[in-house]
Amino acid sequence: MQDNATRTGKRERAGKDHDVSVDLIAVVVAVADQEPRVLTIGEANGLPSGPFELGHRSLQFGLRTWVEQQTGHRLGYIEQLYTFADRDRIGDERQERVISISYLALARMDQVAGSPKRAWRSWYDFFPWEDRRAGIPLLVTEILQPRLLAWASGAVDATFCGERRRRAAIAFGFDDHDWNEEFCLQRYELLYEAGLVEEAMRGREANGALIPGPAMIADHRRILATGIARLRSKIKYRPVVFELMPPVFTLLQLQRTVEALAGVTVHKQNFRRLIEQQDLVEETGQMSSDTGGRPAKLFRFRHAVLDERPSAGTK
Amino acid sequence: MQDNATRTGKRERAGKDHDVSVDLIAVVVAVADQEPRVLTIGEANGLPSGPFELGHRSLQFGLRTWVEQQTGHRLGYIEQLYTFADRDRIGDERQERVISISYLALARMDQVAGSPKRAWRSWYDFFPWEDRRAGIPLLVTEILQPRLLAWASGAVDATFCGERRRRAAIAFGFDDHDWNEEFCLQRYELLYEAGLVEEAMRGREANGALIPGPAMIADHRRILATGIARLRSKIKYRPVVFELMPPVFTLLQLQRTVEALAGVTVHKQNFRRLIEQQDLVEETGQMSSDTGGRPAKLFRFRHAVLDERPSAGTK
DNA sequence: CCTTATTATGCTCATGTGGAGTATAATAAG
DNA sequence: CTTATTATACTCCACATGAGCATAATAAGG
Structure with a gap:
């Protein structure tokens, strides 16, 4: 049978001609002092992560192992986020393919043991435009909106200009559109596409017009945005x-x-x-x-x- | 830095000591004659699938390639479902780890080209209890409910009996609970746990008390259930x-x-x-x-x- | 031609949910 | 004893949703 032949062929090749490595990445969230915080590793702002290995009983178990080892933190609630594999988003040009399976984990900060290289950073450090509790941040109206509109105007023809403007308006709630806190990922991706975040400028010359908010390792800021979006959505029905x-x-x-x-x-x-x-x-x-x-x-x-x-x- | 050391170590190991292969699996859905249909391969009822390879530009691109090759069908809308890696659910006991990245694809059946080994099967063939358009199927009240209750009663102590009964009632809408069509995956998983579907009995002696509905290759029926659940949920807000x-x-x-x-x-x-x-x-x-x-x-x-x-x- | 079955389409009504405002109660601090 | 702060109860209104009745337009059968 064709399908069996396909599957058998796959089995024979397994572990030989494909250079695929699988990473497990955790967005570990806690809330303290009315600030949502995420567990980061090192000064370059990485999320806890490590390769999926043969010894791991399951994906979740491998993730727990890595997070515990790197942060001393034992995870409770875990949920899978998304599996990424974009070669051009991880910041270095290896031939090898890296697949990143990302997870969202929820924690209480009082459980935290000390460790030198990890930190609980407010997720609004990385996404200052996402915090509207004190109203629309000046950052948005003063910097972000003008630059997004400038980017929209820079499209090749009028059709694309309008489309870009509309997408920005929907994502960020410009004009008469409502702000939707769940569009966190779309907003980051739009800023990436517009070249307004540092991650988009890797390997290219900086144009100096970046939006405030520090970059993270590889595509970890995108993964964090995915986690925020998922959590914001999930608290509404679970x-x-x-x-x-x-x-x-x-x-x-x-x-x-x-x-x-x-x-x-x-x-x-x-x-x-x-x-x-x-x-x-x-x-x-x-x-x-x-x-x-x-x-x-x-x-x-x-x-x-x-x-x-x-x-x-x-x- | 610790995190850099970790990441570097990972890179050095990459492609060497981990025997991980990555499969791409597609749930391709179309509707015809008021029946939701899914594209299957071969007589053993597999979903279109194939390994993720170095030549693939992205996960989605690899998936499109495999589906087109195996079914002659060019995919339109695609969305990622879930990434599975349970060794005990794929039906054979290899040491190698298989990671399955599953996708939901939507199609129109009029686009379909002929091909010998593929079929559009109604998804209710595989999940007869999921079709309530003509009322609650007899299968549910006559066979499924009694066997689930029997399974619940067979738990080791009264606490677990009650818990099993409650879970069954929520999933299948017994007692005063509402039927929720989005719980498709939970229902299948419950039947698996209760040993009422063929996939759960692999490697074990059959107890002869299986529920109607044919098995699929590996864990493909679980993946199909995931796709159905996602689609049933998604049509409500997109x-x-x-x-x-x-x-x-x-x-x-x-x-x-x-x-x-x-x-x-x-x-x-x-x-x-x-x-x-x-x-x-x-x-x-x-x-x-x-x-x-x-x-x-x-x-x-x-x-x-x-x-x-x-x-x-x-x- | 007239009746019947079938489908399409318009309208109403009760109920519930969610957004937003007003009013009152109980405490700490000056 | 006043003021600020927080907690809690109650009301009102717009709107979405579930369920029903009524009417219009066709095909098929006598």
Whole structure:
């Protein structure tokens, strides 16, 4: 049979004529001080990563091993993000093909052990335009928008100009378009295409018109953007925020965490109504008066909802 | 730096001590005669697939090459599904690791060229319990539900019995739970775990209590379930159904296509209201009287919506 | 020609959800 | 005793969604 011949042929070739290596890459997220943070390695800002090896029982297990080894951190919640294989995006021109399987992991920062070469950096360091909690950043209106429009105008003909302008408007919420926090990846990719981030200028001469925000190793900033987009989307229909919360918390703390992730503020009363009507939390009976002002009830996550309903989330 | 050391080490090892081969696998979907169909290869029911090779410009390009070679079919819309690497799910016990990167592709059946070894099979052949358009199939109430409950009762202690029963109820909509057509993958995985599908019994003695529905090669049925779940989810917020429609169609044809994919029927008037208020289609000015009964207006997809709004879908 | 079956299409109505505002209660700090 | 801050309850409205009834236009059968 043709298909069997194909498959047999593949098996015989396996491990011989194909120079493919597989990398596992983790976007490890935690929230502290109302700031979403990501675990980075070294001063060149890499994500924890390592090759998938024969000894690894599974992809996830290999990932856990590497992250634990490089950061001393034991992962809890893990979810696969995407598999990348673009030769031109990793920054060096090897003949060998590298496949990057990326994962999103959620953690609590209080579990963190010390280690010299790793850091919890705010993800808004890398994507300053993604934080709209204090309104639209000046960076966007003063720098980003003009440069994107300039890039759009630089297209070869009028049709492409209009198309570029429209894509920028949809991604960044210009004109009458709404801001959608889930378009994080599209925004980064647009900036890459426009040559406004450092990663796009590798091997080319810098044109000096880069947008603020440090580059990361290889295509790790794209992977981080993928993780942010996924998490921002997922908190809406799955109770994953609680993976980032301490065991006991107030509703305002929960809200601030969601806002930190989403990069936008939400209506306080509506947020509480949503949480309570979905029975996501239960009262502990205790109160918190850390903040000054009327003491808040302390809640804990109702783990039973994981059995009851796979859906249900925040916002 | 530690991270650089790690990365350098990885590069040196690359292509030497890791026996990893990468497979590309395609779930190619089309709809005809109100039946969702998937492209299969050979009599053992495999999905089109082949190894990722150095010559391939990208993962997607490699996939297109293999599918075209094996089926004579040129792919249009493509989207990545998931990357699998479970040694115990592919059915043979090689030491070498196989990584399967799976994709969902949408096609129109009128484009199909003839070829001996490939077939367009209804995906409900493989998942008869997923088709609820004519009500709940007898298969479910007569065979599937009792056997799942028996499996649940067979757990080691009462706690696990209850947990298994709850998971089955959520996945299949038993008791007062709603049926959710998007849980296609969870349902298959549950049946696998319960030993009710052939793939779960490989290397073990058959217990004779299998559920109807033919097995596929390796873990291809799981990959197909992943594709179905993704597509059922995606048609709700992205205008992807039109990738499966002919250039011109009536609203009822569109509705029947959506219903074929979702496996459930929808309210006719509400469906039309939804489509029209989202400006997804425009009239061609022509009418169709193929069916008998009042002639229907013919519509075409407004391709402009792809630029205007990335969201918007059916249902 | 008239009835019946079938399909297309327009309109209504109840319900629920989500955005946004107002009002009140309980605390700390000056 | 005032002010600032936070927590919490309640209301209102726009809009989406589920479900039904009514009417229009055709084919097929008597």
